[in-house]
Amino acid sequence: MASYMNFRLIILDAFYRFLPRDTDENDNGAMAQLYNLVDRYADETGAAFVLIHHTSKGDQSGKSITDLGSGAGAQSRAPDAHIGLRYHEEDDAVVMEASVRNWPPPAPLCLRWQYPIWIPDPTLDPAALRSPGSRKRKIDEDAAVVADRIEHFSCGLGVMTCAGSESQSPALPCGAPKRYGRVKKALIQLKRYFFCHDHLLRS
Numbered sequence: 001m002a003s004y005m006n007f008r009l010i011i012l013d014a015f016y017r018f019l020p021r022d023t024d025e026n027d028n029g030a031m032a033q034l035y036n037l038v039d040r041y042a043d044e045t046g047a048a049f050v051l052i053h054h055t056s057k058g059d060q061s062g063k064s065i066t067d068l069g070s071g072a073g074a075q076s077r078a079p080d081a082h083i084g085l086r087y088h089e090e091d092d093a094v095v096m097e098a099s100v101r102n103w104p105p106p107a108p109l110c111l112r113w114q115y116p117i118w119i120p121d122p123t124l125d126p127a128a129l130r131s132p133g134s135r136k137r138k139i140d141e142d143a144a145v146v147a148d149r150i151e152h153f154s155c156g157l158g159v160m161t162c163a164g165s166e167s168q169s170p171a172l173p174c175g176a177p178k179r180y181g182r183v184k185k186a187l188i189q190l191k192r193y194f195f196c197h198d199h200l201l202r203s
Contacts, residue, residue: 013052025071035078061129065099087130095126
């Protein structure tokens with residue numbers, strides 16, 4: 001190992017690609033032995049090892065940082081530090097959290113993707129982790145915003161009627177339908193308006 005003594009940091013990306021053949025990452029005994037091997041290499045080289053590991057499937061918002069990784073539970077106890085990235089409710093944003101063995105835990109940090117790097121975004125709430133429920137709420141909120149804007153635009157156009165349109169009262173009642181129903185009806189309103197507008201221009 002003498003030829004590797006100049007390395008200060010060794011990164012295995014991704015960790016599963018370095019597993020010996022036929023190794024089951026769900027086998028606690030096998031994974032514990034593998035981490036013991038990594039510890040030995042760290043002692044011999046004097047370098048720190050960073051293992052890039054994937055999260056398990058499913059919702060990660062309710063898990064602790066040490067339980068995010070897929071595979072055997074031995075992996076949650078072996079490393080000296082866990083650094084996890086979880087999706088934020090906002091698009092193109094994540095929450096970075098860490099769990100360390102011998103140091104005070106650092107505060108969670110929100111990062112936003114701006115090609116080609118992640119940059120800190122202090123305007124975001126680290127507690128707003130994406131979950132199935134939060135994603136649904138975000139879609140509902142977006143739908144409501146779209147409906148409000150279309151309805152506002154439609155009201156500005158005024159109430160019109162003309163022969164051949166689908167309805168004689170194109171204006172939508174304020175606050176009536178919810179979610180996608182509001183969006184759909186508001187879009188139908190615009191379609192009717194432009195149908196009438198085109199009909200009047202051609203007549």
